[in-house]
Amino acid sequence: MNGSQALIESMRAQGQKTLFGIPGGAVLPLYDALSQQSDVRHVFTRHEQGAVHAAQGFARASGQTGVCIGTSGPGATNLVTGIADAYMDSTNIIALMGQVPSQLLGKDAFQETDVFSMTLPLTKHSFKVMQASQFPSVVKSAYRIANTGRPGPVAIEMTKDALTAPVTEWGDRELALNYYVPSEPNQDKIRQAALMLLEAERPMMLAGGGVTIANAGAEFTALAEALMCFAATTITAKGVIPGDHPLCLGQLGMHGRQVTNHAIANCDVLLAVGTRFSDRITGRIESFAPHAKVIHVDIDPSEFNKNVDAFLAIAADAKPGLKELLRHVLAAQRSDRSKAWREKVKELDRQCSCDIARDEVPIRAERVIHELNRHLPENAIVCTEVGHHQMYATHFFKSRKPRHFITSAGAGTMGFGLPAAIGAKAAKPEQPVIDVGSEGSLVMVCQEMATAVTEKLPVSVCNLNNGWYAIVKQWQKLFYDGRYIASKLGDVPDWVKLTESFGGRALRVTRPSELGDAIKEAARSEELFLLDVITDSSDAGMPLVPPLGSNTEMALGQSCPTVERNYFGVR
Amino acid sequence: MQTVQLESRRMHTLVFHVQNNHGVLQRITGIFSRRGLYLTQFYFNGRPNGLTEVQVSFEADERMREHIERQIEKLLDLVP
Ligand SMILES: Cc1ncc(C[n+]2csc(CCOP(=O)(O)OP(=O)(O)O)c2C)c(N)n1
Numbered sequence: 001m002n003g004s005q006a007l008i009e010s011m012r013a014q015g016q017k018t019l020f021g022i023p024g025g026a027v028l029p030l031y032d033a034l035s036q037q038s039d040v041r042h043v044f045t046r047h048e049q050g051a052v053h054a055a056q057g058f059a060r061a062s063g064q065t066g067v068c069i070g071t072s073g074p075g076a077t078n079l080v081t082g083i084a085d086a087y088m089d090s091t092n093i094i095a096l097m098g099q100v101p102s103q104l105l106g107k108d109a110f111q112e113t114d115v116f117s118m119t120l121p122l123t124k125h126s127f128k129v130m131q132a133s134q135f136p137s138v139v140k141s142a143y144r145i146a147n148t149g150r151p152g153p154v155a156i157e158m159t160k161d162a163l164t165a166p167v168t169e170w171g172d173r174e175l176a177l178n179y180y181v182p183s184e185p186n187q188d189k190i191r192q193a194a195l196m197l198l199e200a201e202r203p204m205m206l207a208g209g210g211v212t213i214a215n216a217g218a219e220f221t222a223l224a225e226a227l228m229c230f231a232a233t234t235i236t237a238k239g240v241i242p243g244d245h246p247l248c249l250g251q252l253g254m255h256g257r258q259v260t261n262h263a264i265a266n267c268d269v270l271l272a273v274g275t276r277f278s279d280r281i282t283g284r285i286e287s288f289a290p291h292a293k294v295i296h297v298d299i300d301p302s303e304f305n306k307n308v309d310a311f312l313a314i315a316a317d318a319k320p321g322l323k324e325l326l327r328h329v330l331a332a333q334r335s336d337r338s339k340a341w342r343e344k345v346k347e348l349d350r351q352c353s354c355d356i357a358r359d360e361v362p363i364r365a366e367r368v369i370h371e372l373n374r375h376l377p378e379n380a381i382v383c384t385e386v387g388h389h390q391m392y393a394t395h396f397f398k399s400r401k402p403r404h405f406i407t408s409a410g411a412g413t414m415g416f417g418l419p420a421a422i423g424a425k426a427a428k429p430e431q432p433v434i435d436v437g438s439e440g441s442l443v444m445v446c447q448e449m450a451t452a453v454t455e456k457l458p459v460s461v462c463n464l465n466n467g468w469y470a471i472v473k474q475w476q477k478l479f480y481d482g483r484y485i486a487s488k489l490g491d492v493p494d495w496v497k498l499t500e501s502f503g504g505r506a507l508r509v510t511r512p513s514e515l516g517d518a519i520k521e522a523a524r525s526e527e528l529f530l531l532d533v534i535t536d537s538s539d540a541g542m543p544l545v546p547p548l549g550s551n552t553e554m555a556l557g558q559s560c561p562t563v564e565r566n567y568f569g570v571r
Numbered sequence: 572m573q574t575v576q577l578e579s580r581r582m583h584t585l586v587f588h589v590q591n592n593h594g595v596l597q598r599i600t601g602i603f604s605r606r607g608l609y610l611t612q613f614y615f616n617g618r619p620n621g622l623t624e625v626q627v628s629f630e631a632d633e634r635m636r637e638h639i640e641r642q643i644e645k646l647l648d649l650v651p
Contacts, residue, residue: 116593116594117594117597120594120597120598120601121598121601121605124647125647126593126594127593128593128594145647176590177590177647177648178645178646178647178648178649178650178651179647300645301641301644302638302641302642302644302645304641305634305637305638306638
């Protein structure tokens, strides 16, 4: 057995069935070993960025580790954006990066780049493997690191000689490292938190991506119901409480809903679970939940008091944390002190609804999302690119289940969605997977259509084709007096022809009335299928908190409803 | 981890042990450079792959110091 075979065997032992990658000189021994076995499937992407985003989509749809491969030098540097993205969204992936033979390290050999050092700030941990015998224990440790505590990416740099040398002795003991040690949520704090929530007059709950990762959607929803408490979700938490649940207020923050931002701004107790309170969520930090005692539950104690001060910080995995809270809440006598608040929020929620079934041509982005809500089956996995279409989707799409909405949140990486969809399809072949994208992002990764076709991972793409970087256009309009530069894309390429040239099917949609059937067809399709939906590039339907502005001072798009300010009578 | 407060109110020294694995030094210094902080003193003493003592001094407010400590506690190379 050589190093490459040991590497594959170690991954197989961890249950890995799928890898995404591209070969090159330094990793050819690994590819050769892959060719000699059939337990682990290799999905051949067309760009390493595609491989890493596919690994992310695979991990986020299934919860299982996503693995990607890039050769030394440019192959590995092409992985870097996705590793950074996975770090921001706490995604459990392992990046296998080739390296020149160890005797050439530091000699500026062909395709020698210090990718180990490059990825250090972007990973939970990075390994440098220079001996074949290291693989079993390094791989075992890497899986443990990627998947325990707050998950995240792990990079393994492997010299070519480590991949080819024989493994004389098999030792797969985990390396002695400072691994995450699970701890039970502190019972006193849980009791106090439950009491605070029960006694609150204006309680709110907030779920972050940690709730998704912990598979704690059911517990989160049950707690909201037990408390009769409204809940906001960040964009990595979409679906942890069904989007159409009467207690779900949906998105908060920069592109959030007005009611949600107002409710957070006026609540007196805020239970926040698995969120790092990113700037996109909080807006100007001083005006974020200024009246609230914040109960912060997180698996990563370094998040406490980082962005938002916690009145009560509970270090725990979201699932046991929520379970324990629920147990205490159910056991308590409740006096229901928040009835008046609930009525007010409900009233505000009613005010905060706009007509998203609009009939204009070119089609309005919110109409597309409206039709997706109506016509996608409940088990459809939605991925997105990055831009306005993404914000329309996060704002208006009603996810009903966790892990069914996959978007590049913390990093905002254009080109994430299509390869992530391919990865999600590899993990969940029975479910329809659709990338809600736009042409600016899609053109950055359109080569992955070849992957979808040749690897038989038929995903659909709903291209909100508006001819612009619409979100950049909006910012240039609002903050730079409409001096548009480098934001108009024009109408190239022809997306129907492009998709067809890759061997997929495509349909151009120009009228709102055609959307329903087109979406149904996309969801059913067993081949790569692209809907080229010609949409309006305006920002009319989307509220926006200017950067570092206060969440309650949203700039409203033309067709946004006006929600009463200071409705709650709290200053 | 042991914290030593120097004369200056905002000067902190952290003393801890790590396993001297590849990249550990970069990881430690990266915690500071990423946040735009300067290290004012650095001590690193150990064997390849073995137990290593680290002392770092830096200027920061209390909130940042606490945040830095939490980051160091997360290092996989830390020997608690
Ligand atoms: C890789 C990358 N480069 C640049 C940006 C900055 N950026 C954010 S959104 C955007 C435009 C997105 O355009 P498009 O995909 O067409 O979406 P739209 O806003 O039109 O819906 C740009 C350039 C980014 N997020 N990612």
